[in-house]
Amino acid sequence: MSPNEFQLRSALRDGEGDRVNPETVIARARGMQQARHDRRVRYGSVAAVVAIVGGIGVVGGVILGGSGTGKTFSANGGGGSNAGDKAANSGQAARGTASAGQPNPAMASGPMHDAAAVPCPDSPPKLVVPGGGGSGQFGAQGPLFSGPVEAVKVCAYASSTTGVVPSLVLAGDSATDLTKSIEAADKTLPASIKCASGPAPTDPIDRGSLVIIGVDQDGNPMKPVVVTLGCPTRVTNGTALRYSWTPPANLTALIPQGLKSAPGGGPISLPPPGKVTGSPIQS
């Protein structure tokens, strides 16, 4: 057999005649349309939820960051000098340090949040230095901080502090480095100290104080450590004692201007800043 075109057409037409029900087609098409519509609605809902959650996150972050900056400004007062700005603009990188201008996700929870929640005392605690400040007393060479520190809150005081207390929160490596540097300071009074205004006095000249409150990994505040700036600088928690610790510039910058000079003496040239850096946030 060698089919010609007529035979082929005839063979192809054989068996035709069944009809298609248009209602079936329309029902199927409507079902498909409905499925498409549902799919679009579902995707649209998911996209809207994602957008809303993202928007809330961004706004929340901005509010958190904004509130930190605002509190810093108010804490430092509206005068010509702003310690918070100076610390923030010190240009030094600060790992684990709350930034004044940006929202910090670590502030939402964790040790930094716990440290920020620790209130600053109205005035630096008056701690009785063991042995009247002499060295060699029992416990004087012990640790200043009772354990590993996850974050610290540093409160700054002038000689006569009134009103708000500028503060700074450090966390992570910044906090650890700060506490290590304090612990590593001189455990005995140096034999000879040269001060800007002459030989070392018996009592340190008060140039302001820092109160450093460590926060452990459970978020519990430790015993406050008081740093009395002067010549020599004295650090104590009431039991242990350190001398001649040099605080980083960003911490001394927290102390209100005009009170860092010794009474009657010349301006103190503070040593170069240490490794620890930071910028002020909540007080």
Next chain:
Amino acid sequence: MRDEAGFRMFVETNGATLLHAARLLTGDHHRGEDLVQGALTKVYLKWDRIDAPLAYARKALVTGHIDSTRRKWWGERPTEILPDEPGRADGLAASDERDELRRLLGELNPRERAVVVLRYYCDQSEQETAAALGMPVGTVKSTCARALARLRVEAAASMGGQP
């Protein structure tokens, strides 16, 4: 608002032809019905936007068929019972020339089968067939010639004669 009355009229008029074409393309009664349903659904969804619904339906038909042959799930399925298909010798004994040609049509590849169905069942010109299949006219001519040659050779071989 979709012109459903117009679509119903279109299906009443052309549905049978399209259904038969779909069966010729697929070589299977039920798959042909599925194919024509899919093609007509596409026509319905675009009814208000297409100028030549019959051409669109034919194109949807052959495109859907060629696409379906590319899908793995239309491939071989393991079964314990062989389908009831006539063998060549049985077929020659039991069927006439038309049945034999239909069987041979199923042995063409999907594109060749689509060209033959459009050209000789739907009475499409080479240009219309080319437009429906999205291929050049020359390719339609060569594909059609090759398909017819295969049909002649295999039909002659199945009858034990010369092409």
